[in-house]
Amino acid sequence: MIMDTIRILITDDHPVVREGLAGMLTGQDDFEVVGMAENGEMAVRLYASLKPDVALMDLQMPGMDGVGAIEAIKAQLPEARILVLTTYDSDAAILRAIEAGATGYLLKDTPREELFRAIRAAAKGESVLAPAVAASLMTQMRTPAEDNLSAREIEVLQLVAKGASNKEVGKTLHISVATVKTHLIHIFNKLGVDDRTAAVTTALEKGIIGLER
Numbered sequence: 564m565i566m567d568t569i570r571i572l573i574t575d576d577h578p579v580v581r582e583g584l585a586g587m588l589t590g591q592d593d594f595e596v597v598g599m600a601e602n603g604e605m606a607v608r609l610y611a612s613l614k615p616d617v618a619l620m621d622l623q624m625p626g627m628d629g630v631g632a633i634e635a636i637k638a639q640l641p642e643a644r645i646l647v648l649t650t651y652d653s654d655a656a657i658l659r660a661i662e663a664g665a666t667g668y669l670l671k672d673t674p675r676e677e678l679f680r681a682i683r684a685a686a687k688g689e690s691v692l693a694p695a696v697a698a699s700l701m702t703q704m705r706t707p708a709e710d711n712l713s714a715r716e717i718e719v720l721q722l723v724a725k726g727a728s729n730k731e732v733g734k735t736l737h738i739s740v741a742t743v744k745t746h747l748i749h750i751f752n753k754l755g756v757d758d759r760t761a762a763v764t765t766a767l768e769k770g771i772i773g774l775e776r
Contacts, residue, residue: 572615574606576624603627622649637664667691
């Protein structure tokens with residue numbers, strides 16, 4: 564029986580990861596690595612010219628990140644099948660990638676046989692999610708964002724909404740600036756945002772915090 568060859572594009576900013584994946588995938592009779600990109604911009608260009616069956620996409624890269632690349636590729640080729648392969652399993656990262664149009668989301672510690680199955684499934688147009696990712700998505704869908712924020716995180720966000728700096732927030736709550744930054748990172752992840760302004764805006768829209776008169 565002759566198997567159809569699945570043409571794969573690998574995108575990762577680490578050469579060792581790219582080469583390692585290429586070596587592992589080419590060991591499969593039905594896989595062919597047709598290109599490798601080191602950043603999002605290159606991935607968009609190569610996808611347009613090579614039109615692979617499946618692209619493996621890292622998320623955190625210099626310049627255009629993985630989500631930006633997914634959005635750009637899907638805008639040009641809506642039928643594109645892109646599997647995220649990353650170390651990042653935060654709710655915000657997962658949601659951004661899925662909303663951008665990723666076919667699936669896998670973590671880099673995924674066993675190789677599972678990765679092979681995921682690539683074959685993606686080539687058929689099937690969605691693929693790592694178990695931990697699927698569980699995270701289900702929790703995110705079922706639980707309102709305000710329920711995910713701790714009481715301390717809401718306190719931090721309320722002070723940020725008033726215009727307080729990290730130092731001022733720390734002084735008011737008697738915590739270190741480093742702890743304030745940690746709280747903000749958790750808040751950003753839970754609300755699916757990237758900065759303080761977006762966090763405050765989203766929290767106000769969802770009724771998580773209110774503006775005191």
